[in-house]
Amino acid sequence: MSMDKIKKPTAELFRQIVNEKGGNLTKVAEKLRVSRVTIWNWTKSDKEFMDIVRDERSRLFDDCLATAKVVA
Numbered sequence: 001m002s003m004d005k006i007k008k009p010t011a012e013l014f015r016q017i018v019n020e021k022g023g024n025l026t027k028v029a030e031k032l033r034v035s036r037v038t039i040w041n042w043t044k045s046d047k048e049f050m051d052i053v054r055d056e057r058s059r060l061f062d063d064c065l066a067t068a069k070v071v072a
Contacts, residue, residue: 006034008042015052023056 009017009032021027029036043050 006038008046011046011048011052014042014049015056018052018056023053023060025053 014028017028017031021031025039026036029039032039043053
């Protein structure tokens with residue numbers, strides 16, 4: 001599929017899907033029906049998209065750390 005036929009979602013929609021999929025870019029790509037490479041290209045070319053992914057992954061890390069402290 002050529003790049004001009006792939007519609008990049010709004011940052012709001014992208015954030016919603018990234019949160020829903022727990023930061024898993026493969027699952028985000030499946031939901032948006034694009035390749036993972038396309039998602040990666042969007043994050044490389046758009047700081048807001050990169051920040052969305054980083055924010056979600058940071059949140060997940062914090063959640064895991066909190067859980068580990070409870071278990072320990």
